[in-house]
Amino acid sequence: MLPTTAVYSATKFAARAISEGLRQEAGSKIRVTTICPGAVETDLVETISNPELKKRVNAFQAVAIPPVTIARAIAFAIEQPANVDVNEIVVRPTAQPT
Numbered sequence: 001m002l003p004t005t006a007v008y009s010a011t012k013f014a015a016r017a018i019s020e021g022l023r024q025e026a027g028s029k030i031r032v033t034t035i036c037p038g039a040v041e042t043d044l045v046e047t048i049s050n051p052e053l054k055k056r057v058n059a060f061q062a063v064a065i066p067p068v069t070i071a072r073a074i075a076f077a078i079e080q081p082a083n084v085d086v087n088e089i090v091v092r093p094t095a096q097p098t
Contacts, residue, residue, distance in 0.1 A: 038092030
């Protein structure tokens with residue numbers, strides 16, 4: 001994890017907690033899946049003006065996986081039978097540091 005990412009990490013944790021609460025409250029009425037992607041190829045680095053942060057994000061992007069990889073994970077969850085709930089999928093590049 002990069003320094004100065006506490007708020008980002010907190011929002012990710014909150015999203016997971018809300019998803020789990022929704023899953024429990026909805027019961028069998030709806031399925032809730034949390035997709036937790038690691039480094040994904042994006043144009044984000046082009047929007048960063050802080051040179052130090054841009055350098056760190058560039059290094060992280062060096063191991064990023066293509067967006068289609070995340071799309072496949074989402075398709076997997078959706079394609080399951082109605083009585084199957086894929087609660088969480090974590091997809092990371094094999095070379096991504098923890």
